[in-house]
Amino acid sequence: MPAMELAGNFFLVGLMGAGKTTVGRTLARHTGKTFYDSDHEIERRTGVKITTIFDIEGEESFRAREKQIIAELCQMQDIVLATGGGAILAPENRQVLASHGTVIYLRAQIDDILARTKHDKSRPLLQTANPRAKLEQLYQQRDPLYMEIADVVMDTSCQNVNTLVQRLEQRLLTQQP
Numbered sequence: 500m501p502a503m504e505l506a507g508n509f510f511l512v513g514l515m516g517a518g519k520t521t522v523g524r525t526l527a528r529h530t531g532k533t534f535y536d537s538d539h540e541i542e543r544r545t546g547v548k549i550t551t552i553f554d555i556e557g558e559e560s561f562r563a564r565e566k567q568i569i570a571e572l573c574q575m576q577d578i579v580l581a582t583g584g585g586a587i588l589a590p591e592n593r594q595v596l597a598s599h600g601t602v603i604y605l606r607a608q609i610d611d612i613l614a615r616t617k618h619d620k621s622r623p624l625l626q627t628a629n630p631r632a633k634l635e636q637l638y639q640q641r642d643p644l645y646m647e648i649a650d651v652v653m654d655t656s657c658q659n660v661n662t663l664v665q666r667l668e669q670r671l672l673t674q675q676p
C-alpha cells in the first residue's frame with residue numbers, strides 16, 4: 500500500500516535536534532498532507548524568532564503561545580505537525596496531541612543531537628556552556644512524557660532522512676486500523 504493512503508494526522512515529538520521539522524516536512528510531502536511546525540507558526544504570528552521571544556518574554560510566555568497554537572492545529576484534518584521539543588511538558592498539550600492523531604516520538608541519541616545542533620544558535624535552551632549536560636537533563640525529564648503519548652517510537656540514528664521516513668511510513672502502515 501502506498502504511503503499516500505496513510506489516514507489522519509501525524510504529530511512528531513522528541514528532543515531538540517531529533518529531526519521533527521526535517522522528518523515532518525518529508526513525511527508530509529510523501530503522504531500529501533499539509534505540513535505545520537508549531538515553532539514556525541509562532542514565528543509567523545509574532546513576526547519574530549523564537550530566540551527573541553525567549554529573550555524578551557521568557558520561556559513561560561513562549562509556552563503559553565505554544566499551547567494556543569497546538570490546540571488550534573490539532574483541530575485540523577490531514578496534517579503533519581512538528582512540535583517543539585518542550586511541547587509535551589504541558590498536560591493539556593499531551594492530551595490534545597494524543598487524542599487528535601498518531602503521535603510519533605523521534606528518539607535520538609544525545610551524541611547525534613549534539614552533532615546536528617553544534618553550529619545552531621536558534622535553540623535558546625542549548626545556548627549554555629554545557630549543552631550535553633542540558634540535553635541529558637532534558638532527556639531524563641522528557642523521555643517519560645514522550646513515551647506516555649507515543650503511538651510509534653522511531654530511532655533516528657539513521658543519517659539519511661529519506662530512508663528514515665520510508666521506515667517510518669512502513670511502521671505507520673502497520674498501525675492503521
Ligand SMILES: Nc1ncnc2c1ncn2[C@@H]1O[C@H](COP(=O)(O)OP(=O)(O)O)[C@@H](O)[C@H]1O
Pocket residue numbers: 513514515516517518519520521522581615616655656657658659660663
Ligand atoms: N536523520 C537525520 N540524520 C542527519 N541529520 C538530521 C537528521 N534529521 C535531522 N537532521 C538535521 O539535524 C538538524 C536538526 O533537525 P530539525 O529537523 O530541525 O530537528 P528538530 O525539529 O527536532 O529540532 C537539521 O540540520 C537537520 O538537517
Ligand SMILES: O=C(O)C1=C[C@@H](OP(=O)(O)O)[C@@H](O)[C@H](O)C1
Pocket residue numbers: 513514515516519520538549582583584585586621622623624
Ligand atoms: O525543547 C524545547 O524546549 C524547545 C525546542 C525548540 O524546538 P525544536 O525541538 O524543533 O528544536 C523550540 O520550540 C524552543 O527552542 C524550545
Ligand SMILES: [Mg+2]
Pocket residue numbers: 519520521536538581582583
Ligand atoms: Mg523543529
